[in-house]
Amino acid sequence: MKSQTLTAQAALTALPIILSLAITALLVMAVGADPREVFTLVWEGAFRDLRAVGQVVNFWIPLTLCSIGLVVTFTAGLWNIGVEGQMILGAVFASWAALTLDLPAPILVPVEILLAMLGGALWALLVGVLKVRLGVHEIFGGVALNALANVIAIYLISGPWQPPEGGSVRATPPFPAPALLPPLSDTFKVSLLALVIVVVAVVGVWLALRGTRWGLQLKATGKNARSAMLLGVPTGRSALSAFIVCGMLAGIAGSYRVLFTYNSLRPGVSGGIGFLGLLVVLLVANRALWAPLVAFAFAAVLGGSARLKIALQLDASLAGVLQGFLVLTALLSNGLRARLAPPTPISMIEEPAPQPIPAEAAHEQ
Amino acid sequence: MLIEVRHIHKRFGPVHANDDISLTFPHGRIVGILGENGAGKSTLMKILSGYQSFDSGEILIDGQPVDYRGPLAAIAHGVGMLQQDPLDVAAFTVLENFVYGMPGGLRIPRRAARRRLAELTERLGFALDPEMPIAQLSIGQRQQLEIVRLLALGVKALILDEPTTGISAEQKAILFDALRQLAEHDQMTILLVSHKLEDVIALCHEVAVLRAGRLVGCRAMPATTSELVTMMFGQELPPVDRQSADVSAAPNVLTLDRLHLRGKRVTVADLSLQVKAGEVIGLAGLDGSGQELLLRACAGLLKPLHGRVIVGGEDLTGHPYRDFLRRGVAFSAAGRLEEGLIAGLTLTEHIALVTETGTLVDWERARRRTSDQIARYNVRGRPDSPVETLSGGNQQRLLMALMAEQPVLMALEQPTRGLDVDSSRWIWQQLLARRERGAAILFSSSELDELVTYSHRILVFYAGRVYPVDAARTTIDELGRLIGGHLDGA
Structure with a gap:
């Protein structure tokens, strides 16, 4: 019974992926290319050597951090579309430390990451307070704060933090070496510290949602906030805490982009990773352990598509097309899941009646 | 047009919303459909008008079985329903709303439609400006529009769901005149679903009463309010074991001091109440008469406009629900899966x-x-x-x-709603066990015998007014009269 539902779950998660691959293949055929060739190229693009794998992992790390954070807000029934802005604020806070603090690396890096968590959490808390206290829907608040975060980053890059040669809106000066995360090796350029953080975050969220009262209260709030409140759950606080946790994780993701990927703060530093994380969560819902797997598939497809242009004159945005179809088919399969779910099996409930206990005896206990 | 329903069954999951209902609605008559919320009357009307499918049974029109799916098919058979909230398109004008849904191609026969609209409104005494946007109409005018629209579509039977909610007395008079004219002059079949017994008494030729999904009675009018209430709520006399424990020496657990409560449709003004430990207070009245406002105010879920709520000597006015919960107030709502349990x-x-x-x-x-x-x-x-x-x-x-095992006060909205007799009795055993431990109980109910059996005192709510009754001395008959709105005559 249990394994059967697991298989069914896996099938319903895989269905949109297979379906969107098929549609993309048709599309590729329509423009006269060979889908097998495309898929081979994407595969090779992602996994041809250690360097390519490193690039995939470098994309996967912030994507997984955002996704796992979004699993938390999703569990609480919140659409934290502001995750992009939370990433950017994390990047900004980390950049401030990288540019201004003159500390040895073993101290500076943790300070940067903690500040990034603070920045992301503050930005998320803002969305949360708007939602919980003022009734502004988190999607609207999130979109507005995303735009604001972008403006802040651009202002800093073109103003206070502009390079000494001046005038550039492309990036801050490169950060000094002690401020950066060191790569594992020259061929496999991935930060070990970031990998550790990702594992801790995924396992931590998984455990917290499963085994803590906090996780249970989040779930209750997400499923029916009104009933949860009546049962004594502090639903407002639950929602805010979900925002804060997601913001902290998004903040770390943002810091990774500036401290490792780019070595500087630049506009669009979040690179749409937050939005992509929302997509991941659409697919995995509140199953935390699935998030890194799906995120990895996304990262591989995106990383692998980079060479399509050179090899086949196909635009690399094919990866975006694939993802777009993935959203649609994922939503479709969610609808399908709801429709296929058997109607409330009443017989199942009525039949295994526990031994009726005389009511008098029952309330004497 | 003669409409018959035979052995109609409709289930929603475990709820048997319509249980073997057979009724005949002759032409030229206005029939009132009565019953408390959840009695199944809306379901039956939706089935008749094609908005809802049914599990088994049949509908006959003029002796012929019909099988229609959807409101359009029902209208084609001559049955139209006026929803409680008129289904019009807010962005359109009166004329545009009147025209849409009419058979025909893309070309809109504006001039003919305008003439037809003028003709119908004039005959029924309605006042509708064809160019007026819907957004500027009152609910009463939107109803008028919906009625003439249905008539223009050739409807021979009209179903009205709570048509007098939210309209002025003047509009109500116009509406009633129009309905009488349609019944007597046009020989239409008119079905009226209403909570307001005075409307039913004023308008209907006969009534059918549903309770818990079953047809429990039909009768020709006139009838008195209390006769109707007795039909709606049931007339079994309660067993003699009324609650009579003496609680006069018990401490106060709840004091309401000149409370003003505002709900969406009803306002309760200047309500003061003292509740002692171990006391059971029943709240009677038709749905939405203000009982639920009081229960929610006692649990901190509704902030009073004025006045104070004191629980166990502590003024909790304006405090959040969690503070009430912590002080031992237990609340349960009528909608169990909406407010109480968490689906999933x-x-x-x-x-x-x-x-x-x-x-x-x-x-x-x-x-x-x-x-x-x-x-x-x-x-x-x-x-x-x-x-x-x-x-x-x-x-x-x-x-x-x-x-909670040992609450100080329980505020319960219809704690036995939809339950069979055994389940209800069982729930009450549990509640009374908590009462024995000192809890006070405030509960609302639509069952008169439940109110009389378990309450020490009963508060009757009518349109936000509150009338206290000694449960030990009242009768079902008196309660029925009070619930129907005869507060002063009691």
Whole structure:
């Protein structure tokens, strides 16, 4: 019974992926290319050597951090579309430390990451307070704060933090070496510290949602906030805490982009990773352990598509097309899941009646 | 047009909303359909007008069985329904709304439609400007528009769902005149669903009464309010074991001081009440007369405009629900899956929500507790069952299991709604056990015998006015009169 539902779950998660691959293949055929060739190229693009794998992992790390954070807000029934802005604020806070603090690396890096968590959490808390206290829907608040975060980053890059040669809106000066995360090796350029953080975050969220009262209260709030409140759950606080946790994780993701990927703060530093994380969560819902797997598939497809242009004159945005179809088919399969779910099996409930206990005896206990 | 329904059955999950209903609606008559919320009258009307499918049974029009799916098909057969909230298009004008839905191609016969609209409104005494946008109309005018629209579509039978809610007395008079004219002059069949007994008495030629999904009576009018109330609420005289424990020496657990409460449709003004430990107070009245406002105010879910709510000597006015919960106020709402239980969570998860206090949830312990509570409260379900798979009675049992063992005050909205006699009695045993431990109970109910059996005092609500009754001395008949609005004559 249990394994059967697991298989069914896996099938319903895989269905949109297979379906969107098929549609993309048709599309590729329509423009006269060979889908097998495309898929081979994407595969090779992602996994041809250690360097390519490193690039995939470098994309996967912030994507997984955002996704796992979004699993938390999703569990609480919140659409934290502001995750992009939370990433950017994390990047900004980390950049401030990288540019201004003159500390040895073993101290500076943790300070940067903690500040990034603070920045992301503050930005998320803002969305949360708007939602919980003022009734502004988190999607609207999130979109507005995303735009604001972008403006802040651009202002800093073109103003206070502009390079000494001046005038550039492309990036801050490169950060000094002690401020950066060191790569594992020259061929496999991935930060070990970031990998550790990702594992801790995924396992931590998984455990917290499963085994803590906090996780249970989040779930209750997400499923029916009104009933949860009546049962004594502090639903407002639950929602805010979900925002804060997601913001902290998004903040770390943002810091990774500036401290490792780019070595500087630049506009669009979040690179749409937050939005992509929302997509991941659409697919995995509140199953935390699935998030890194799906995120990895996304990262591989995106990383692998980079060479399509050179090899086949196909635009690399094919990866975006694939993802777009993935959203649609994922939503479709969610609808399908709801429709296929058997109607409330009443017989199942009525039949295994526990031994009726005389009511008098029952309330004497 | 003669409409017959025969042996209509409709189930929603465990709820038998229409249980073997057979009725005949002759032409030229206005028939009132009565019943409390959840009695099944709206379901029956939706079935008749094609908005709802049914499980078994048949509908006959002029002796011919018809099988229509959807409101358009019903209209084609001559049956139209006026919804409580008129289904018009806010962005359109009166004329555009009048025209849409009419058969024909893309070309809109504006001139003919305008003439037809003028003709119909004039005959029925309605005042509708064809160019007026819907957004500027009152609800009464939107109803008028909907009526003439249905008439223009050739409807021979008109179903009206609570048509007098939210319209002025003047518009009500116009509406009633129009309906009488349609029945007497045009020989139309008119069905009126209403909570307002005075409307039914003023307008209807006969009434049909539903209770808990079953047809419990039909009669020709005229009838008095109390006769109608008795039909709606049932007339079994309660057993003699009324609550008569003396609570005069008990301490006050709840004091309401000149409370003003505002709801969406009704306002309760200047309500003062003292409730003693162990006291049971029943709140009677038709749905939406203000009882639910009082219950919610007692639990901190509705902030009073003025006045104070004092629980156990402590002024909690304006405090959040959690403070009330902490002081031992237990609230349960009529909608169990909307306000109370969480669909998608299992029984164990519910128990863990209210019993676990540490950072980590001890799922073993929670499951053990759930098994205990399942046995103790006789819930038919397993620890891992999602709550939405439980039947209504078992959901109510689970809610009892989730409720504090020793509350100070219980504010219960229709605690036995939809339950059969045994389940109701069982729930009351649980409630009274908590009463024995000192809890006071405030509950609303639509069952007169439940109110009389369990209450020490009854407060009758009518349109926000409150009339106190001594439960030990009142009769079903008197209660019926009061509920129907004859507060002064009592």
